[in-house]
Amino acid sequence: xxxxxxxxxxxxxxxxxxxxxxxxxxxxxxxxxxxxxxxxxxxxxxxxxxxxxxxxxxxxxxxxxxxxxxxxxxxxxxxxxxxxxxxxxxxxxxxxxxxxxxxxxxxxxxxxxxxxxxxxxxxxxxxxxxxxxxxxxxxxxxxxxxxxxxxxxxxxxxxxxxxxxxxxxxxxxxxxxxxxxxxxxxxxxxxxxxxxxxxxxxxxxxxxxxxxxxxxxxxxxxxxxxxxxxxxxxxxxxx
Amino acid sequence: xxxxxxxxxxxxxxxxxxxxxxxxxxxxxxxxxxxxxxxxxxxxxxxxxxxxxxxxxxxxxxxxxxxxxxxxxxxxxxxxxxxxxxxxxxxxxxxxxxxxxxxxxxxxxxxxxxxx
Numbered sequence: 234x235x236x237x238x239x240x241x242x243x244x245x246x247x248x249x250x251x252x253x254x255x256x257x258x259x260x261x262x263x264x265x266x267x268x269x270x271x272x273x274x275x276x277x278x279x280x281x282x283x284x285x286x287x288x289x290x291x292x293x294x295x296x297x298x299x300x301x302x303x304x305x306x307x308x309x310x311x312x313x314x315x316x317x318x319x320x321x322x323x324x325x326x327x328x329x330x331x332x333x334x335x336x337x338x339x340x341x342x343x344x345x346x347x348x349x350x351x352x353x354x355x356x357x358x359x360x361x362x363x364x365x366x367x368x369x370x371x372x373x374x375x376x377x378x379x380x381x382x383x384x385x386x387x388x389x390x391x392x393x394x395x396x397x398x399x400x401x402x403x404x405x406x407x408x409x410x411x412x413x414x415x416x417x418x419x420x421x422x423x424x425x426x427x428x429x430x431x432x433x434x435x436x437x438x439x440x441x442x443x444x445x446x447x448x449x450x451x452x453x454x455x456x457x458x459x460x461x462x463x464x465x466x467x468x469x470x471x472x
Numbered sequence: 473x474x475x476x477x478x479x480x481x482x483x484x485x486x487x488x489x490x491x492x493x494x495x496x497x498x499x500x501x502x503x504x505x506x507x508x509x510x511x512x513x514x515x516x517x518x519x520x521x522x523x524x525x526x527x528x529x530x531x532x533x534x535x536x537x538x539x540x541x542x543x544x545x546x547x548x549x550x551x552x553x554x555x556x557x558x559x560x561x562x563x564x565x566x567x568x569x570x571x572x573x574x575x576x577x578x579x580x581x582x583x584x585x586x587x588x
Contacts, residue, residue, distance in 0.1 A: 260535045283541035304539035311536040313480040315501035317526035319508035335580035343573030351565040358557030376499040391550045402566045425574035436533035461497030
């Protein structure tokens with residue numbers, strides 16, 4: 234009997250089906266909790282799913298590469314989904330056009346704030362300069378942030394961790410923090426979440442409203458560009 | 473539906489090719505988003521099926537970040553003894569960025585008047 238179970242486990246753990254199912258189930262559970270909590274952003278379904286899966290992989294001694302063989306099918310859809318952000322953006326075209334200047338100024342200032350504050354706070358807290366360089370691009374979307382990190386002498390893999398954590402922090406805090414400060418404008422909330430927390434912030438902004446989602450997706454794209462320009466300049470000034 | 477999924481893939485593919493050819497500091501999908509946006513401007517409307525497809529993909533955008541998020545476990549030891557400065561920096565910096573960006577956007581954008 235035990236031998237049979239082990240054989241089944243060996244078979245399943247080698248097939249992508251298990252990791253794929255695990256990813257969807259963990260997310261669905263996270264989503265259920267989020268809805269149960271009255272769509273409170275603090276019950277972030279990504280955070281829940283990631284923690285649950287990491288825990289399970291650690292307990293079963295499964296490495297990330299094996300997990301990713303199945304999870305890559307979900308991961309792959311990130312590309313087409315990013316392209317699809319053009320549709321809410323187009324649907325909000327008249328609003329975007331009307332506040333284009335405000336968007337460009339807000340994204341540029343936000344981009345500088347994200348990088349400069351990460352470096353300054355890390356420096357005050359005594360982080361090494363390699364760590365500071367790795368944290369600087371954390372608000373840009375992952376591939377851009379990793380590229381910049383490598384270019385300025387950071388550790389791209391540490392940057393990847395910082396980017397994901399930044400996304401989750403912004404998604405959890407965004408709406409509540411801004412509401413507390415009396416900022417309820419969907420455009421302002423969307424732009425802020427896209428600049429501070431890239432795609433994970435945008436995913437949360439889409440839950441707020443289609444206006445917030447459209448502005449967030451736009452801000453994510455513009456911020457990727459702004460970060461790529463600003464960080465090398467900032468690094469030259471600081472280091 | 474399949475036809476419009478092909479549209480998304482083609483935009484992404486064209487984006488990746490543009491990035492490789494030009495060395496632009498942007499991910500291929502972001503260029504793909506710009507290309508699809510231009511395409512919609514030219515066409516003048518969103519085909520209903522494309523709208524449904526994008527709704528389906530975007531309503532669970534969070535899910536798509538889970539595999540990359542689990543990747544954090546690979547690099548957890550990188551956080552090592554600098555975990556405190558890193559955590560403090562990420563949390564405060566993200567909150568400050570949210571507030572400053574939203575504040576500027578609200579101040580400058582208010583003149584345009586919002587359709588809530």
